[in-house]
Amino acid sequence: xxxxxxxxxVSRRKGGELESAVLAVLQAARAPLSPGEVxxxxxxxxxxxxxxxxxxxxxxxxxxxxxxxxxxxxxTPVADEPGLAARRLAKMLDAEPDxxxxxxxxxxxxxxxxxxxxxxxxx
Amino acid sequence: MHLLVYLPLVVTVLAALAARTLSDRLPPxxxxxxxxxxxxxxxxxxxxxxxxxALTALIQVPMIAATGDWSARFISQHDPASLPVxxxxxxxxxxxxxxxxxxxxxxxxxxxxAHRHARELPGNGKVVIAEDEAPDAYTLPGVPCRIVVTTxxxxxxxxPEQRVLLAHERAHAAWYHYLFTTAARLAAAAxxxxxxxxxxxxxxxERWADERAAALTGDRKVxxxxxxxxxxxxxxxxxxxxxxxxxxxALARGKRPGPVPRRVAALLRxxxxxxxxxxxxxLALVGVAGVSALAAARDLxxxxxxxxxxx
Numbered sequence: 430x431x432x433x434x435x436x437x438x439v440s441r442r443k444g445g446e447l448e449s450a451v452l453a454v455l456q457a458a459r460a461p462l463s464p465g466e467v468x469x470x471x472x473x474x475x476x477x478x479x480x481x482x483x484x485x486x487x488x489x490x491x492x493x494x495x496x497x498x499x500x501x502x503x504x505t506p507v508a509d510e511p512g513l514a515a516r517r518l519a520k521m522l523d524a525e526p527d528x529x530x531x532x533x534x535x536x537x538x539x540x541x542x543x544x545x546x547x548x549x550x551x552x
Numbered sequence: 553m554h555l556l557v558y559l560p561l562v563v564t565v566l567a568a569l570a571a572r573t574l575s576d577r578l579p580p581x582x583x584x585x586x587x588x589x590x591x592x593x594x595x596x597x598x599x600x601x602x603x604x605x606a607l608t609a610l611i612q613v614p615m616i617a618a619t620g621d622w623s624a625r626f627i628s629q630h631d632p633a634s635l636p637v638x639x640x641x642x643x644x645x646x647x648x649x650x651x652x653x654x655x656x657x658x659x660x661x662x663x664x665x666a667h668r669h670a671r672e673l674p675g676n677g678k679v680v681i682a683e684d685e686a687p688d689a690y691t692l693p694g695v696p697c698r699i700v701v702t703t704x705x706x707x708x709x710x711x712p713e714q715r716v717l718l719a720h721e722r723a724h725a726a727w728y729h730y731l732f733t734t735a736a737r738l739a740a741a742a743x744x745x746x747x748x749x750x751x752x753x754x755x756x757x758e759r760w761a762d763e764r765a766a767a768l769t770g771d772r773k774v775x776x777x778x779x780x781x782x783x784x785x786x787x788x789x790x791x792x793x794x795x796x797x798x799x800x801x802a803l804a805r806g807k808r809p810g811p812v813p814r815r816v817a818a819l820l821r822x823x824x825x826x827x828x829x830x831x832x833x834x835l836a837l838v839g840v841a842g843v844s845a846l847a848a849a850r851d852l853x854x855x856x857x858x859x860x861x862x863x
Contacts, residue, residue, distance in 0.1 A: 449672055456674070530737065531662045533724040533757070535689040535705070535717055536783035536812055543810040544787055547780045550816055 451483045461503035559844035560597040564745045571752040579824050580759035588732045590838045591749045595739035597845040602645040609638030622859035648742045655741035670694025687785040697725035708785040713778035719765035729757040776819035783812045
């Protein structure tokens, strides 16, 4: 499950994708991790400061929670995996003008008269 | 050439008028292919005849005529189209091409973002359950497509209805329905007369998925109820970002039933049977549009050849 996200080489990726990789490590861990531990579990050799930067950025976005443990912070994801992924997804798609058009929704919005009509159909 | 040029336009207007009837009368798979294919062919042929008309203006410009070694006088004597019409056609073609390019760019970007997220969604399974009170379910374009269902949606549906929902979304994913709607949307951007056809494609892919779900679960009534219940629940607890487009759609629809009641009503009736006659008539008309555009192109070519000898 976590393998997919982690396996891909991090070095080739840019900002947002580094964030996904770091997030995937934390989600897989299911326990708070320090920047050092996150760095160890990433496939690529990232500088310690890079990992700290990514973690603080994710924390600032409200994606991660952190608390002080010893001298460093330890981080955990705020929400469960699928919920978080879906929320991030919704945010990214919101920026696209055609966002609603590409999603095949099970049900589209109802007008007031549609609602009445449906209630009558259900009997 | 005069009459031939306008035939694709006539067929396009007919297609716009007949789209709703076709999607109601034909099985959804047939209707989807027919309407999408017709939209693409008609957009291409109307674009082609606009191009031909514009060309007749260009070749009457003495300088251009000289480069092609055509007799401008010969061409204007045979008056393929009046100059204002030709200029108008050129303008329309430019607008159409720009609109299509814009739509392609926007839609392409949205699909690319969706593809990336379909890859990034956790797990390897096709279906992802999202912790969210708002009842929602959708298929995300990708290779493969991924399906997102919220816990709020699962809560309002019974077990058999949940199976309907999953079968419906799996059909969207398996047949890459977003490609049909995107193709139709592009055609409608290039030729706004095709908008009703593109709107019907949006409806027929839903019907396609509904019929597939009904066939897999073997119960049309449960399928109809699942859709109705999901739509009513979604109205009570709307998704956090209300879809502004949907609101506009509802206003424009006026008193006519929207897509959801139409789908439910269609499921409460027996599945539509094949209608070979209707299909043949529709295909023949689209064929006429294609052939007339080709014939108009051939006429223009013949005129140019004559003009070369006409000094």
